[in-house]
Amino acid sequence: MQKIVYKTKQQDLILNYLGQMQGKHFTAEEVYRHFAESGVSVGIATVYRQLEKLVTDGKIQKYFIDDKSPACFEYLGEDCLNSHEHFHLKCESCGKLIHLECDELSGIENHLKEDHGFTVNPLRTVLYGICAECAAKEKGENA
């Protein structure tokens, strides 16, 4: 039995809004507040449920900053969605999202599967660290 999926006004509103948020990150709370301030009614539970679905679909990335902060999301543009398999790197310093296509990373995917039986899900996986620019900046500051 196939589950029927309905299109709703809230879905459109949210997806539409997230489209404008390209390159920016946002929390569930912020999305909720945006609609509340616009006078449009979208419940916080709906926001969470929609965001979760979009993460599963790979349309947005979910970030984990630290224990206390609320979860943080970012919309992935069309080019990203259509492109080949890749991983995301997130700079902990400047917050930049790097979108990395690289054979060597694909190699890791195979390695984990072959040697560890683990099937990586690149849609959901984010590698955290420090990007080249920020590393250079820090180096300069310490010099």
Added chain:
Amino acid sequence: MQKIVYKTKQQDLILNYLGQMQGKHFTAEEVYRHFAESGVSVGIATVYRQLEKLVTDGKIQKYFIDDKSPACFEYLGEDCLNSHEHFHLKCESCGKLIHLECDELSGIENHLKEDHGFTVNPLRTVLYGICAECAAKEKGENA
């Protein structure tokens, strides 16, 4: 004014227990339960407070898994502060956290640094996917 530091029974108990946990990861809850089951009384608040102190002191590491999972810690031996890098894999199906020490993954770390200028932070990075057991289970169900 210097703050005096007391040595307490609970401190010893916890540090002692963590010493046995070398190479394994654990949550605050697990430490708490360990003592509860042993009939020794160590409050959960004390566990959290001690773990926090140990993180500050650099004796244990704290891992950020995701929003829903409790924070995860690992004891670092006195000697091997840096020699212990590894990554975490998390199964999206059963929620199991896999603790992976693997040269090939360390290779990825170097590759990202050398070729992409990106310094990965293993404390915060979690690779999501499906573990071997769950993959086998799903396969069985679909057959």
Added chain:
DNA sequence: TTGCGTGCAAAGGTTTTGCATGGCA
């Protein structure tokens, strides 16, 4: 004796869930 660490319980904030209702197909 002094004052730090502990333990309990309550608070804190984010996210999830139960259930009745509304809206899409």
Added chain:
DNA sequence: TGCCATGCAAAACCTTTGCACGCAA
């Protein structure tokens, strides 16, 4: 009409905090 998605409020969850007490120095 049938059933999914929504919204509200309550629950769940991990973690922190206030406060009185016990214990180390």
